[in-house]
Amino acid sequence: MCAKEVESFEERKPRERKPKSAEQALAALMRLCARSEKSSGDALRLMRTWEVAEGARQSVLQKLIEQRFIDDRRYAEAYTREKSSLAGWGKRKIALQLRQKGVSRDIVDEVLASLNTDEQSERLADKLRRKMRSTKAASQYELRGKLLRYALSLGYDYDMATSAIDGIISDE
Numbered sequence: 001m002c003a004k005e006v007e008s009f010e011e012r013k014p015r016e017r018k019p020k021s022a023e024q025a026l027a028a029l030m031r032l033c034a035r036s037e038k039s040s041g042d043a044l045r046l047m048r049t050w051e052v053a054e055g056a057r058q059s060v061l062q063k064l065i066e067q068r069f070i071d072d073r074r075y076a077e078a079y080t081r082e083k084s085s086l087a088g089w090g091k092r093k094i095a096l097q098l099r100q101k102g103v104s105r106d107i108v109d110e111v112l113a114s115l116n117t118d119e120q121s122e123r124l125a126d127k128l129r130r131k132m133r134s135t136k137a138a139s140q141y142e143l144r145g146k147l148l149r150y151a152l153s154l155g156y157d158y159d160m161a162t163s164a165i166d167g168i169i170s171d172e
Helices: 003-011 022-035 040-049 056-064 074-085 091-099 107-112 117-134 140-153 158-171
Strands: none
Touching: 003 091, 022 040, 022 056, 056 074, 074 091, 074 107, 074 117, 117 140, 117 158, 140 158
8 A cells, every 4th residue: 555545544534324214214124124034123223223213213113013024933933943954053042142133032932942852962963073073182071071062052951962972972
């Protein structure tokens, strides 16, 4: 970069955002929701960053829900399916993330109850086998500890993690 470019780069100010009106926020959220699933919490968070008036946020959200652009149950089902099968997450991590996205506890519990426990434990066992190949441990005890921490970080419960680890280590 030459000196002139550096000066012009330093002089640039961050673009100032104008607050969006309720109509602008509704139109923008309709476009976003048409492209990908959004939760009600996502919509409220976006409207907060767009500085939509406090009172207008709930009315915009209500219109999006009425017109089925936002459906927390549909969002939770899609999110759970994706994170469970593609990312290999356990129920605890999925539940935590859905709660952070503003999905109600009832919907989260209902959607997670539909997950197949056998598929979850098989997915965990596969992930643990892959992890075991790349894990260096001085003893069996250390290996078990590392695998357990990994399984818990993926959101699986302790009992499922220990039984999967026991099965994998006994096979090896």
